[in-house]
Amino acid sequence: MDRLEAMAMLVSSVEEGSLSAAARKLGIPVATLTRNVNDLESIVGTKLLVRTTRKLLLTDTGADYVAAARHILEQVDEQERRAAGEFTEPRGELVVTTPVQVARLRVLPIVNQFLTQFPEIRIQLLQSDRNIDLVDSHADVAIRIGHLRDSSLVATRVGMLRVVLVASPQLLKKRGVPRSPEDLQGYPRVVFNSPFLSPWRFRHPNTNEVHTVTDTPRLLVSSPDAAADAAIDGVGATLLLEHDVAEAVRARKLRFILQEFEVDPIPVHLVHLSRDMMPVKLRRFIDFTVPKLREALAGFGRRPSR
Known part of the structure; x- marks a missing residue:
């Protein structure tokens, strides 16, 4: 058994979630991968993996062994890349x-x-x-x-x-221009479901108090392009990063609103x-x-x- 090769098979099995998935990725028979993992367990003298019908689970020893195997494989890979010239030539x-x-x-x-x-x-x-x-x-x-x-x-x-709030001119004419974050309660909103933009937050300039908008949006989307397009069509106001809407604002398809209430960039x-x-x-x-x-x-x- 090639110890490094067996370590790579074990790490791949953990990353892929099953022996069969790892075997497909590596292009080898499942029996070959299983045999190598079993040989590693024989060398260590304890179980590294617990195989269930749905997924692989690492034992405590297995978790420590996989972490060490990753480190060893990275060191070997680094030495091989160094030998290939990656540390002397940009390739x-x-x-x-x-x-x-x-x-x-x-x-x-x-x-x-x-x-x-x-x-x-x-x-x-x-x-x-x-x-x-x-x-x-x-x-x-x-x-x-x-x-x-x-x-x-x-x-x-x-x-x-910048995190900016924008809306189309037609929506602002129809529903009015919000003057404070509190005015957004019940206002049509298009929300881009993003970890740094959801929920909507605003900061009052005089008190520094943070206001969070929590009512249900009219439209929830998974991309900033979709949010911007819906806002341009007048579906609702939307909160996005400035560079996502810069062109639409320049073209006067969208307008900035509540700029004085923006949170820090x-x-x-x-x-x-x-x-x-x-x-x-x-x-x-x-x-x-x-x-x-x-x-x-x-x-x-x-x-x-x-």
């Missing part, structure tokens, strides 16, 4: 995670420029509005919106984004795991991307004067 694959709308509006154009300049680098762009764990997804770098909680990440702030960071030695491809990507992202996001974090 190989980078996995980048980013929120969907930020990817479309800001990140993808920068990635395209980067790939043109560095032809030996490949990029896998993972677009998701949830924070993808860098270790679990084997990602090299992420763009994160919101305040960071994981102190183990190396973070570089690249900008700020939300920070945007580029983050990566701390490493003793950083691959050249990652260093080049960070050096290339940070100034361009700062330029792309410039102006979106300026709050109106109160």
